[in-house]
Amino acid sequence: MALKFTRKPGNELEKEGRSLEPTLGETEYVCPNCHRTLPESTLDAGMWVCTCGHHFRISARKRLALLTDEGSFSELFGDIESNDPLAFPGYQKKLEKARETSGEKESVVTGTASFSGIKAAVFAMTPDFMMGSMGTATGEKITRLFEYAAENSLPVVGWTVSGGARMQEGLLSLMQMAKTSGAVKKHSDRGLLYITVLTDPTTGGVTASFAMEGDIIMAEPGATVGFAGRRVVEQTTMESLPRDFQTSEFILAHGFADIITPRSDEKRLISALLGFHGETR
Amino acid sequence: MTAYDRVRTARNTSRPTTQDYITAMFTGFIELHGDRRYRDDEAIIGGLAYLGDMPVTVIGIEKGHDTIERMRRSFGAPEPEGYRKALRLMKQAEKFRRPVICFVDTSGAYCGIGAEERGQGQAIAENLMEMMTLRTPIISVLIGEGGSGGALALAVSDRVWMLENAVYSVISPEGCASILYKDASEAPKAAESLRLTAADALSFRVAERVISEEGIGTEEFYGALAGDLYEELGRLAGTEDLTEKRYQRFRSFGNYKDIK
Numbered sequence: 001m002a003l004k005f006t007r008k009p010g011n012e013l014e015k016e017g018r019s020l021e022p023t024l025g026e027t028e029y030v031c032p033n034c035h036r037t038l039p040e041s042t043l044d045a046g047m048w049v050c051t052c053g054h055h056f057r058i059s060a061r062k063r064l065a066l067l068t069d070e071g072s073f074s075e076l077f078g079d080i081e082s083n084d085p086l087a088f089p090g091y092q093k094k095l096e097k098a099r100e101t102s103g104e105k106e107s108v109v110t111g112t113a114s115f116s117g118i119k120a121a122v123f124a125m126t127p128d129f130m131m132g133s134m135g136t137a138t139g140e141k142i143t144r145l146f147e148y149a150a151e152n153s154l155p156v157v158g159w160t161v162s163g164g165a166r167m168q169e170g171l172l173s174l175m176q177m178a179k180t181s182g183a184v185k186k187h188s189d190r191g192l193l194y195i196t197v198l199t200d201p202t203t204g205g206v207t208a209s210f211a212m213e214g215d216i217i218m219a220e221p222g223a224t225v226g227f228a229g230r231r232v233v234e235q236t237t238m239e240s241l242p243r244d245f246q247t248s249e250f251i252l253a254h255g256f257a258d259i260i261t262p263r264s265d266e267k268r269l270i271s272a273l274l275g276f277h278g279e280t281r
Numbered sequence: 282m283t284a285y286d287r288v289r290t291a292r293n294t295s296r297p298t299t300q301d302y303i304t305a306m307f308t309g310f311i312e313l314h315g316d317r318r319y320r321d322d323e324a325i326i327g328g329l330a331y332l333g334d335m336p337v338t339v340i341g342i343e344k345g346h347d348t349i350e351r352m353r354r355s356f357g358a359p360e361p362e363g364y365r366k367a368l369r370l371m372k373q374a375e376k377f378r379r380p381v382i383c384f385v386d387t388s389g390a391y392c393g394i395g396a397e398e399r400g401q402g403q404a405i406a407e408n409l410m411e412m413m414t415l416r417t418p419i420i421s422v423l424i425g426e427g428g429s430g431g432a433l434a435l436a437v438s439d440r441v442w443m444l445e446n447a448v449y450s451v452i453s454p455e456g457c458a459s460i461l462y463k464d465a466s467e468a469p470k471a472a473e474s475l476r477l478t479a480a481d482a483l484s485f486r487v488a489e490r491v492i493s494e495e496g497i498g499t500e501e502f503y504g505a506l507a508g509d510l511y512e513e514l515g516r517l518a519g520t521e522d523l524t525e526k527r528y529q530r531f532r533s534f535g536n537y538k539d540i541k
């Protein structure tokens with residue numbers, strides 16, 4: 001399912017290409033970078049990358065369909081979903097709405113898939129579910145996936161998209177940072193490979209946990225990647241920020257990502273990297 | 282006391298800080314500086330000390346007391362170098378089989394251009410990963426504010442203890458209020474919703490013990506805490522599968538549905 005933002009963005013992370021009401025026929029999207037209007041079919045044909053190079057945010061299912069071997073994705077832990085452990089104001093409603101817009105039970109989809117025939121455990125976070133925020137169900141799914149991969153000696157490939165730990169589950173969300181990191185470490189200690197692909201936006205508690213823990217860290221061009229929110233940094237430091245502040249290019253230049261890859265080349269590169277570490281070696 | 286009263290108490294600048302605990306509870310403290318990569322972050326203090334007759338590595342976030350010191354210590358907001366120094370000292374403790382005691386007191390990791398340039402997220406992530414399998418006992422004591430990932434980066438421990446008025450939260454009540462109510466002055470309301478008090482943390486089993494603040498700052502107070510730490514470290518030293526138990530401690534956190 002394509003991601004559409006017809007409502008006003010709730011915060012800076014939610015700003016993205018707006019969809020225009022379909023007048024006749026198909027929905028059109030406005031590229032937030034070059035402001036071109038693009039019909040859905042054109043975007044679909046081009047992996048949701050504008051001719052100007054802007055990488056649109058895409059849902060987890062679309063991503064898995066685009067970037068893994070056709071029909072190879074098999075879902076795991078798909079029945080796990082959030083509770084409202086703190087009875088937090090407005091959370092139930094927010095969850096219901098997120099489930100409705102995204103068609104997902106949680107902000108991450110987990111399972112196995114293959115890349116040019118090489119099997120891996122995979123996760124893809126989804127921006128249309130509370131901007132990929134990490135609640136305890138998200139943390140549980142990621143943790144179970146790494147445990148499953150460790151047991152079955154599989155590499156892990158994961159796409160991150162997240163506004164950070166989910167405030168509505170309080171301290172329990174915060175603990176998911178440690179829990180997932182522990183699962184990554186156990187998987188790593190078995191000598192297994194973990195590739196992360198940072199996509200727009202990857203911030204907060206997810207950056208400060210499993211997003212930055214890959215053996216190899218890839219990033220999509222122009223993605224926002226950082227720990228503190230841009231606006232918060234601006235307000236705290238009262239300095240003007242570098243133009244490329246907290247982009248994929250910025251973190252690569254500062255040594256925190258291995259490689260920036262356009263979406264069109266992602267699958268080839270992931271396959272090649274898995275090939276270096278696979279059974280066929 | 283409301284949740285926000287506790288937040289205010291936790292932030293009170295006259296409260297004892299890490300330095301006070303180190304001076305009062307340990308002997309022979311030798312401070313060790315720097316992350317061996319870039320610089321020394323004075324928001325984190327670390328070094329060697331004796332707890333009774335037990336050599337330990339002690340690390341803590343320091344807010345400072347007077348204004349000049351508070352500025353030097355970035356008001357207890359560590360930069361990536363601080364977390365890297367802490368990890369370096371923990372690895373050293375592992376090598377020389379010393380237990381680790383961490384004092385946590387921060388509104389959060391430092392928020393700035395340099396911190397982002399030098400990988401604040403990566404530094405915290407690495408601590409979470411490495412602390413989980415550190416082969417020596419770790420106890421963290423939250424003495425004031427436990428601000429999000431910046432606090433957790435020193436609290437992936439076998440035991441987490443909290444002072445009665447310490448708080449531990451995924452986001453500041455002000456930050457939460459400005460998202461939830463578009464108004465930071467609604468922080469007291471947000472503080473209630475976030476369940477950030479020591480009693481809340483105990484109820485989630487995120488903390489094992491709440492330390493009474495009766496007589497805080499007195500010799501008896503420090504003496505009792507030192508005694509409790511000594512005893513608990515002794516117990517942990519004899520624990521089999523310590524790191525597996527630490528993992529299971531964090532593994533158990535969550536409240537979700539799994540409908541088949």
Ligand SMILES: [Zn+2]
Nearest residue numbers: 031034050052
């Ligand atoms: Zn464009």
